[in-house]
Amino acid sequence: xxxxxxxxxxxxxxxxxxxRDTWQRRIVAQTLAQSPDHPDxxxxxxxxxxxxxxxxxxxxxxxxxxxxxxxxxxxxxxxDGKARFEPSQGRAHHDHLIDVxxxxxxxxxxxxxxxLQAEIADRLGYRLTGHRLELYAEPKGRAEKKI
Amino acid sequence: xxxxxxxxxxxxxxxxxxxRDTWQRRIVAQTLAQSPDHPDxxxxxxxxxxxxxxxxxxxxxxxxxxxxxxxxxxxxxxxDGKARFEPSQGRAHHDHLIDVxxxxxxxxxxxxxxxLQAEIADRLGYRLTGHRLELYAEPKGRAEKKI
DNA sequence: CTACATGCAAAAGATTTGCTTTGCG
DNA sequence: CGCAAAGCAAATCTTTTGCATGTAG
Numbered sequence: 001x002x003x004x005x006x007x008x009x010x011x012x013x014x015x016x017x018x019x020r021d022t023w024q025r026r027i028v029a030q031t032l033a034q035s036p037d038h039p040d041x042x043x044x045x046x047x048x049x050x051x052x053x054x055x056x057x058x059x060x061x062x063x064x065x066x067x068x069x070x071x072x073x074x075x076x077x078x079x080d081g082k083a084r085f086e087p088s089q090g091r092a093h094h095d096h097l098i099d100v101x102x103x104x105x106x107x108x109x110x111x112x113x114x115x116l117q118a119e120i121a122d123r124l125g126y127r128l129t130g131h132r133l134e135l136y137a138e139p140k141g142r143a144e145k146k147i
Numbered sequence: 148x149x150x151x152x153x154x155x156x157x158x159x160x161x162x163x164x165x166x167r168d169t170w171q172r173r174i175v176a177q178t179l180a181q182s183p184d185h186p187d188x189x190x191x192x193x194x195x196x197x198x199x200x201x202x203x204x205x206x207x208x209x210x211x212x213x214x215x216x217x218x219x220x221x222x223x224x225x226x227d228g229k230a231r232f233e234p235s236q237g238r239a240h241h242d243h244l245i246d247v248x249x250x251x252x253x254x255x256x257x258x259x260x261x262x263l264q265a266e267i268a269d270r271l272g273y274r275l276t277g278h279r280l281e282l283y284a285e286p287k288g289r290a291e292k293k294i
Numbered sequence: 295c296t297a298c299a300t301g302c303a304a305a306a307g308a309t310t311t312g313c314t315t316t317g318c319g
Numbered sequence: 320c321g322c323a324a325a326g327c328a329a330a331t332c333t334t335t336t337g338c339a340t341g342t343a344g
Contacts, residue, residue: 002193003270016153018296019213019299020297020298020299020342020343020344021343021344022298022299022300022342022343024299025299040333041333041334042197042333054301055241055300055301056300056301057301057334058301058302058334058335058336059299060266060299060305061333061334061335062299062300062335065334065335075224075226078229079224081224081228081230081261081308081309082165082332082333083228083332083333083334095155097167097267097268097271097273099273100276100277106271106273108267108271110263110267112263113260113263113264113267116257116260116263117260117280117282120257120260120282121284122281122287124244124253124255126244126246126253126284126285126286126287126289127283127284127286127287128283128284129247129283129284129285130247130282130283130284130297131280131281131283132265132279132280132281132283133277133278133281134278134279134280134316135264135267135268135275135282136275136276136277136278136279137268137271137273137274137275137276137277138151138273138274138276139181139272139273139274140269140272140273140274143302143318158327164322166323167317167318167319167322167323167324168318168319169317169323169324169325171325172324187308188308188309189308201325201326202325202326203326203327204307204309204325204326204327205311205325206324206325206326206328208308208309208310209310209324209325212309212310228333228334229307229308229309230308240296273296279305280329296335296342296343296344297330297342297343298341298342298343298344299335299340299341299342299343299344300339300340300341301323301336301338301340301341302338302339302340303337303338303340304335304336304337304338304339305334305335305336305337306333306334306335307332307333307334307335308331308332308333308334309330309331309332310323310329310330310331310332311328311329311330311331312327312328312329312330312342313326313327313328313329314325314326314327315324315325315327315331316320316324316326317323317324317325317326318322318323318324319320319321319322319323
């Protein structure tokens with residue numbers, strides 16, 4: 001899926017809910033669509049500000065919260081504690097592997113794990129509504145062994 | 148493993164590092180060992196304060212950070228954003244299912260998922276060093292289950 | 295027009311830190 | 320005793336909110 005399609009689907013989503021189409025919301029949607037990584041609010045504000053510096057930090061906060069409620073972006077909270085975001089549409093659902101040596105994030109998906117998660121929730125008497133899976137790992141092939 | 152054994156292994160861990168054995172650290176260790184759930188710092192301070200109210204909040208903050216560095220407790224960051232803790236020793240490894248309607252946390256373990264995680268990391272060229280898996284779910288039907 | 299959205303600054307909540315005092319080793 | 324640790328309050332950092340103003344529909 002193309003970037004501008006992601007951007008448009010975000011815009012479509014909030015307009016469908018009867019929410020107003022402001023230039024601030026368009027910029028945040030555009031910024032998210034152009035971000036291949038997982039920016040936090042401050043970083044989003046910086047990137048959005050590069051397009052139009054008049055956008056305020058509080059608007060970015062309000063906007064990501066709104067986009068999340070509308071269901072078009074996902075909120076993450078990796079080990080650093082800060083909230084990080086990525087569009088949920090335009091990309092298949094995936095989980096994250098974090099390279100502990102570099103901080104690089106690799107996305108992956110496993111049907112098998114998805115299935116098991118639903119099965120576990122079910123067995124515990126619940127219906128799965130969401131999940132978070134993060135793998136922390138180091139590159140193979142380094143002879144470093146722990147003694 | 149018994150509660151007082153957990154408490155003692157925490158104490159042993161920081162004393163081995165040459166760190167001082169203060170009554171504040173003993174109380175926090177004891178409180179953690181007695182907590183079957185995942186208290187945040189404020190809650191830990193409340194529970195520790197029940198044993199001796201002279202302990203300060205900043206000391207609890209410094210102590211959990213220290214215990215985490217020493218490796219005897221685990222820090223979690225569920226969706227509410229606040230840091231929550233549990234002893235890493237004395238309990239088998241497990242993951243968490245969070246009841247989105249009540250905030251209740253159910254612990255579970257799946258060998259199958261553990262195995263798949265290692266396999267996925269391997270396939271991506273990594274060696275798994277840690278992971279985090281959280282399921283967010285709501286009770287099936289209307290009856291609330293207790294575990 | 296007018297209700298909803300933004301900007302700004304102030305507030306709030308969580309966590310950290312500077313500095314003085316306390317007490318473990 | 321000396322230095323690590325605690326207490327307290329002030330500082331930080333992230334996120335939220337009250338209120339006056341702006342603007343999309």
